[in-house]
Amino acid sequence: MIRIFTVFLLLIVILGSYLAFTDIKSESEVIEPKPIEPEEWVMDASLATFLEEFEHDFEKGLNSERIPGAAVSIVKDGRVVYQKGFGVKEMGTTEKVDEHTVFRLGSVSKGFASVLTGVIVEEGYVGWNDPVLRYLMDFQLNDPGQTDRVQIRHLLSHTSGLPRHAYTNLVEDGLTLDRIIPRFSQVPLISKEGELLSYQNAAFSAIEKVLEVQTNTDFNTLLDEKLFSPLAMNHASASYDGIKYSGNTALPHIYYSRSRGRVPVPITEKYYNAVSSGGINASASDMGKWLLLLTGHHPEVISAETLEEIYSPFATIHNRRYSRYWQGVNKSHYGMGWRVLDNHGQKIVYHGGYVNGYRSEIAFDPETGVGISILVNTNSSYPLEVIPDFFNHFKSVSSIAVSE
16 A cells, blocks of 8 residues: 555656746746837938939939930948939930940950959969969060069059050950950060059950959859859850840840930940950949949958958059049059049049940949949930039038037
8 A cells, every 4th residue: 555655646746847847848848038120221311301302403414415325333331222214225215224234345344354353263273463473474564574563453443554555546446455465575664563544444354364364264154153143143144145135125226316316336346355444234223233332241252451452552644534523532542443533531432334225334343332333325424523523412411410
């Protein structure tokens, strides 16, 4: 009898322990904190008002200038805050430009080349101060000593000593870089390396061959693998076929006459033989993602330190050709693939491009992360007029915030 009673007590103890355990587990599940949901980003009212006014004024200007189509991207606070298409892809039709419509970028392509080089520098294949001749034996200048000294940095800053636009005519005639580069030895130099900015297309594009030799990879493939794909620039390309068959392309236009205005013209194959100088195609949605990288929001692709190196002024431009739309700014500089100016204490990194009836402009403030890209399907100075006012707005807003 005592043994039965003992077993009974033991069963009660085991059952009690089990119930206590399940109660504790149940209680812990009840009080376990729920994960905090990230707050949804809400646009500041003042920014929303500015963007509304910007859109109204921008569209009014497009109509006044009789520009067929345009696409704009704006970034701020580490996100794309605005992207939109305006007008039509082809004058005389009703097919609208949208944020995914593809334009040619012209010389805005140079910024892609310098950033891509920065990625390859970080991977250890090349260095900014490496002699070009180390990787490209066909790169020969008129002075053998200068040939030995010209560095990758000089190629990307247009300071190799070659005269302005040396052999750009051969690029436009469709010759390959392999045929153009060996001819530099025939061109008299105008300065020592690093002393004078003299804008190039053919010599700048020699960077393509340097990167191809060192990585054993085609330049266009490098663009796709290192930049377009990681950034999900899904409409960007670097070939004639890429824009011709995009399925959503803005056609180029040229001014014909006062009565007819601007008329569409065919897309040409010019500069697809020198992609780094003028052969990249992209949409507004692509350019918004590109601006986020340029303002330091993709450290997994390229570091802030390397971007800073690329944007550092290397050569000075002592005329107002590139700063004339910025009031009171009398000179500008060139880094590597980028122009740089001081807008009264506000550093602006920018570049423009024109090719085949397309105009593009991109500009950003690397300190605040504000940036804008404007693509139009005709040659017009209108984007150059818009951009200074855009940055002056944010400069004034920043000044007010500081004073408060």
